[in-house]
Amino acid sequence: MREPEEVVPDSGAVFTFGKTKFAENNPSKFWFKNDIPIYLSCGDEHTAIITGNNKLFMFGSNNWGQLGLGSKSTVNKPTCVKALKLEKMKFAACGRNHTLVSTEGGKVYAAGGNTEGQLGLGDTEERNTFHLISFFTSQHKIKQLSAGSNTSAALTEDGELFMWGDNSEGQIGLQNITSICVPHQVTIGKPISWISCGYYHSAFVTTEGELYTFGEPEYGKLGLPEKLLINHKVPQLVPGIPQKVIQVACGGGHTVALTEKAVYTFGLGQFGQLGLGTFIFETSEPKAVENIKDQKISYVCCGENHTALITDLGLMYTFGDSRHGKLGLGLESFANQFVPTLCSNFLKFIVQLVACGGCHMLVFATPRLDGAEDVELDE
Amino acid sequence: ASEVSEAQTTDSDEIVTPVSQKCPKAGSEKMCIEIISLAFHPEAEVMCDENVKQVYVEYKFYDLPLSETETPVSLRKPRAGEEIHFHFSKVIDLDPVEQKDRRQFLFAMLTGQDPERGHLKFIVVSDPMDEEKKECQEVGYAYLELWQILESGRDIQEQELDIVSPEDQATPIGRLKVSLQAAAALHAIYKEMTEDVFL
Ligand SMILES: [Mg+2]
Ligand SMILES: [Mg+2]
Numbered sequence: 400m401r402e403p404e405e406v407v408p409d410s411g412a413v414f415t416f417g418k419t420k421f422a423e424n425n426p427s428k429f430w431f432k433n434d435i436p437i438y439l440s441c442g443d444e445h446t447a448i449i450t451g452n453n454k455l456f457m458f459g460s461n462n463w464g465q466l467g468l469g470s471k472s473t474v475n476k477p478t479c480v481k482a483l484k485l486e487k488m489k490f491a492a493c494g495r496n497h498t499l500v501s502t503e504g505g506k507v508y509a510a511g512g513n514t515e516g517q518l519g520l521g522d523t524e525e526r527n528t529f530h531l532i533s534f535f536t537s538q539h540k541i542k543q544l545s546a547g548s549n550t551s552a553a554l555t556e557d558g559e560l561f562m563w564g565d566n567s568e569g570q571i572g573l574q575n576i577t578s579i580c581v582p583h584q585v586t587i588g589k590p591i592s593w594i595s596c597g598y599y600h601s602a603f604v605t606t607e608g609e610l611y612t613f614g615e616p617e618y619g620k621l622g623l624p625e626k627l628l629i630n631h632k633v634p635q636l637v638p639g640i641p642q643k644v645i646q647v648a649c650g651g652g653h654t655v656a657l658t659e660k661a662v663y664t665f666g667l668g669q670f671g672q673l674g675l676g677t678f679i680f681e682t683s684e685p686k687a688v689e690n691i692k693d694q695k696i697s698y699v700c701c702g703e704n705h706t707a708l709i710t711d712l713g714l715m716y717t718f719g720d721s722r723h724g725k726l727g728l729g730l731e732s733f734a735n736q737f738v739p740t741l742c743s744n745f746l747k748f749i750v751q752l753v754a755c756g757g758c759h760m761l762v763f764a765t766p767r768l769d770g771a772e773d774v775e776l777d778e
Numbered sequence: 779a780s781e782v783s784e785a786q787t788t789d790s791d792e793i794v795t796p797v798s799q800k801c802p803k804a805g806s807e808k809m810c811i812e813i814i815s816l817a818f819h820p821e822a823e824v825m826c827d828e829n830v831k832q833v834y835v836e837y838k839f840y841d842l843p844l845s846e847t848e849t850p851v852s853l854r855k856p857r858a859g860e861e862i863h864f865h866f867s868k869v870i871d872l873d874p875v876e877q878k879d880r881r882q883f884l885f886a887m888l889t890g891q892d893p894e895r896g897h898l899k900f901i902v903v904s905d906p907m908d909e910e911k912k913e914c915q916e917v918g919y920a921y922l923e924l925w926q927i928l929e930s931g932r933d934i935q936e937q938e939l940d941i942v943s944p945e946d947q948a949t950p951i952g953r954l955k956v957s958l959q960a961a962a963a964l965h966a967i968y969k970e971m972t973e974d975v976f977l
Binding site for chain 1: 792793794795796802832846849850851852853854860861862863864865866867868869
């Protein structure tokens with residue numbers, strides 16, 4: 400039976416860009432029968448989707464078993480993780496080669512590469528199925544998961560942050576050890592409201608709106624003055640952001656902070672991922688991104704070398720490395736974008752979710768049913 | 779869904795993929811040129827030329843307007859030891875019916891009967907800042923020989939080409955990194971054009 404062509408249902412579609420492994424890496428889209436995505440996460444080369452029916456779907460590279468499907472073969476189509484079908488899945492975080500997922504009841508499971516203990520299972524054996532991290536109990540109401548290059552983090556509703564895995568650069572906030580294979584609490588004595596693990600650095604935001612960074616100190620991605628870099632293995636307050644920070648996203652070499660009024664970026668920007676124009680390819684001082692045309696940004700997301708922003712109107716801007724079409728800006732002609740660039744594909748949609756990975760990006764968007772054509776921007 | 783169909787549901791049944799939007803063109807019917815990055819040698823004159831503040835790169839391809847074959851942005855002149863990254867890639871349609879003339883042009887390049895004698899010429903251009911009332915100025919050339927692709931049968935992957943200065947084409951002043959996916963198309967073009975000769 401053929402599906403009607405091209406028409407995205409009112410409930411929306413997931414759009415794929417770059418090296419997703421889906422549709423032979425061509426820009427494509429799909430949707431669920433009687434279900435919608437509520438959470439997306441992209442790792443280096445794999446993707447996780449949580450749906451409204453609390454199912455977990457995985458696809459992409461699987462060399463370390465990070466899809467948790469019981470094998471190590473690449474999966475080129477979103478595939479339901481049946482082993483977790485009895486659980487109500489809520490969050491997912493894809494790291495470079497591993498995956499964390501959590502349930503409504505506060506259980507946390509992990510699968511994939513485990514060389515640094517990033518699965519939190521007390522050892523360094525890789526797993527190609529999801530295993531329960533026994534540390535977490537129903538007392539831990541999970542609010543957010545994040546995963547980096549062999550690092551893992553879980554944040555609770557109470558503002559407690561737990562991290563585990565690789566600490567070679569201090570990216571899970573421990574002073575004197577190189578890795579830890581069980582969750583440990585990272586605290587600065589104040590409740591934490593947002594966490595992001597980059598490839599080799601990490602950042603969190605406190606409920607008071609302060610931004611802290613730690614991990615690999617190079618290229619300004621911690622946003623700290625030179626004299627503070629000696630202490631890069633412990634979370635340090637990033638100065639120089641004049642408003643309350645709401646969210647933070649860490650990429651491979653860059654960091655993006657969303658405040659109540661603006662988007663600040665720092666770190667490496669050689670491909671444009673800072674969105675600071677064609678003259679700034681690196682900065683350790685947080686700088687406000689211009690060119691967003693007074694849009695209010697509601698969500699920020701970083702891939703290894705690219706950045707996506709969603710506005711409160713559901714428009715999306717991308718910038719940074721354009722390779723493989725991962726910025727979602729064209730089919731046959733790409734170039735790095737050094738300022739936020741509106742994805743015109745989505746002018747007639749409301750972008751609900753975005754996730755950026757190593758060389759790919761996924762977007763969940765619903766058709767704009769109310770006078771779609773009116774949402775043009777004044778140039 | 780009923781209990782029965784639920785039991786029979788396979789993973790892929792839960793996902794709807796619209797019928798393929800667009801059939802990707804065969805490799806023999808297109809080519810892709812990517813201008814990846816550039817660096818200048820630290821001792822090159824252009825490095826200390828204060829008139830050169832930002833640069834872009836362009837090439838010419840038969841009927842394509844320059845606006846489609848120049849990097850869409852100019853980037854700050856690289857510092858010593860620094861590379862600047864354009865990642866500007868463009869697919870050129872070489873449809874055997876609609877783009878006959880482009881195929882003829884590429885055949886001429888393969889046989890060295892074009893002005894650049896079989897080379898795709900990349901031009902590094904100094905782009906004056908908006909407030910300066912100056913002209914763009916060519917600061918370097920890099921050449922890629924198309925024949926080598928036909929001969930080897932392999933696409934060019936991230937090849938570094940010497941950039942030479944317009945005044946002194948013997949002395950390299952930097953490196954331009956490019957990719958060219960054209961092996962399948964060039965092979966097809968060469969075959970069809972040389973067969974024509976004997977018809
Ligand atoms: Mg121009
Ligand atoms: Mg200009």
